[in-house]
Amino acid sequence: MTPVSLYWRIFGLNAVVLGAATALLLWAPVTVSVPVLLTEAVILVGGLAVMLVANAALLRVGLAPLGRLTRLMTTVDLLRPGQRLPVQGRGEVADLISAFNAMLERLEGERASSSARALLAQESERRRIAQELHDEVGQSMTAILLALKQAADDASEPLRGELQLVQEITRESLDEVRRLVRRLRPGVLDDLGLVSALTSLTGEFAAHSGLRVSRSFDSDLPELDHETELVLYRVTQESLTNAARHAEARRVDVSLRRAGDTVVLDVSDDGRGIGPAPEGAGMRGMRERALLIGAELDVVPAARSGTRVRLTLPGRGEEP
Incomplete structure (x- = not known):
């Protein structure tokens, strides 16, 4: 008919x-x-x-x-897939x-494919910049430190004190370059795995931000591929950065736990919470990374105050 x-x-x-x-x-x-x-x-x-x-x-x-x-049509967001109308x-x-x-x-x-290409290109560029910072800037500053030490040992006062001051400033700058290298390319993630990388990230964040960081990582996490581990690391990194820069928080709780056949990353702070303002580039970047591995990202108010970022992996987190 x-x-x-x-x-x-x-x-x-x-x-x-x-x-x-x-x-x-x-x-x-x-x-x-x-x-x-x-x-x-x-x-x-x-x-x-x-x-x-x-x-x-x-x-x-x-x-x-x-x-x-x-x-x-007026509210659909490709970063929140699955919105459909019943026929x-x-x-x-x-x-x-x-x-x-x-x-x-x-x-x-198509958005997931283009985001995957863009994020892979971004990670490749980060690795290249980190390598250049380590090989060129880092080595040059190390050579400068050695030359300053030699000059300070041979100099007399008060020139020796001035050279030692310049040496200390150069050493702090070298430490900052090394921190940038670790942010751009988390080598510990490749060498020691996800839990060690997150432990290092949260420890360094607490040391330089002044915030109290509580972390809890399950010991029976399933084996994850490198792409998934990198997404978990970057989402944690961006969540900590947002808590320090925008949330005015004093404490951040980071947990990575196994829930059945899934893995859940949870980053909560006690800051001022999420407001009515639209999501920024950092938040949309986290959503794109979640789409890259088929995960679900929820950004909601925390239980008492602040913001809670939860990344839930799909059922691929099973033991091989």
């Missing part, structure tokens, strides 16, 4: 209402006097109101799916909703 188009359905609804009104005027014992009597005017206005209400109700039922489609019935509206759902499916896949 060929489905009836939206045009003919609306036309049919109006035809039914107008036909019923015409039949009522033809066969009902109702006449219109000249001049019009009050009772006749009340009957005509009442009939018109009934026709308009019936027509409006029928059109609202017929066009309701288009309203839902419009609302979804009910047949006809043009159902075909339109099906086509829109298929378009969302395709766009989410």
